[in-house]
Structures are given as C-alpha cells and as structure tokens.
C-alpha cells in the first residue's frame with residue numbers, strides 16, 4: 556500500500572512494525588500562514604515535501620527536501636520581493652523526543668508540520684532585498700533612489716544625520732521651526 560497521509564500528519568504503522576523498513580513520501584499541501592518579519596510563505600503556506608522515511612532502532616529518520624515560495628518587502632526600499640526556498644532536512648522522530656532536537660513519534664504516525672515550520676522558518680530571509688544593489692530609500696527625504704534622484708547630500712558617513720548639513724532654517728513656510736529639526740526625531 557502506498558503512503559497514507561492526512562495533511563502533514565503521516566501514518567507510519569508500516570515502518571514502526573518493521574525495523575529497517577524505508578519508503579519515500581511526497582506531499583504537496585498547505586502549512587497555513589508562516590510569517591517571519593516582513594516575509595511570509597505564499598498561498599497559505601503551500602509546501603512541497605520530498606522525503607525519505609527510514610525506521611531505525613531509535614525511531615524514524617526523515618530526510619529530504621522542503622520547497623516553498625515566499626514574498627515580502629525589500630528591507631531597503633520596501634518594494635515587493637519574492638523568492639523560493641529549497642531546504643534540506645535530516646531529523647529523527649522518536650518516542651521520547653529531546654526538546655528542540657528531535658520530534659515526537661506517536662503511536663502510529665508522525666506530524667511533519669513542526670519540522671516543516673522549523674526548517675522553513677529558519678531559512679526565510681530576515682532582511683530580503685529586491686536586488687543585491689538596491690539603492691534603498693534616501694534616509695533624509697525618503698525618495699526611492701532606485702527610480703529617482705534627490706538633491707540630498709550623499710550618505711557617505713552612513714549616519715542618520717548625514718543630511719543635517721542640507722537642512723535649511725530659513726524656510727518660512729514652516730510655522731514651527733523646531734518641528735523641522737531632525738534631532739527631535
């Protein structure tokens with residue numbers, strides 16, 4: 556009989572009964588929302604699992620790859636950015652799992668959801684870029700420097716106050732001059 560699965564919970568009675576037994580398992584399913592910072596998995600956490608399950612003395616080893624796609628916002632310019640994940644896994648399911656190290660082998664099934672969430676979550680980019688040389692937003696005026704040029708001084712010092720020398724105090728359109736002073740943040 557081929558593998559039987561309900562979502563990401565997989566029946567493994569056949570493996571539990573036969574030490575040394577192994578089989579492959581492919582699943583294409585939805586994990587549910589998975590968000591890390593400004594990045595989230597697409598399509599309600601759609602994941603493709605291509606795994607090899609093997610019964611060993613300690614439990615069941617799950618090896619293979621997890622695939623998913625994500626989208627989010629560029630850390631520099633806040634524009635849309637997207638990518639794919641292809642994550643290799645090699646984990647043990649056992650009767651008495653070690654917190655943070657192995658996963659729970661239930662009576663006759665294993666739940667691949669925690670493994671999948673852990674593995675994909677770790678690989679999702681914390682600060683994705685729309686392209687490696689994204690120029691980002693001007694820290695002074697906020698213009699998107701990928702598509703426009705502003706008159707601010709170049710941010711050579713990488714200081715948030717780099718634009719200070721460009722601040723004009725003779726702007727009489729402002730009713731409250733202190734509001735324009737960057738140091739008030």
Ligand SMILES: [Zn+2]
Pocket residue numbers: 629630631632633634684685686689690691
């Ligand atoms: Zn960008």
Ligand SMILES: [Zn+2]
Pocket residue numbers: 693694695696697698705706707
């Ligand atoms: Zn600017």
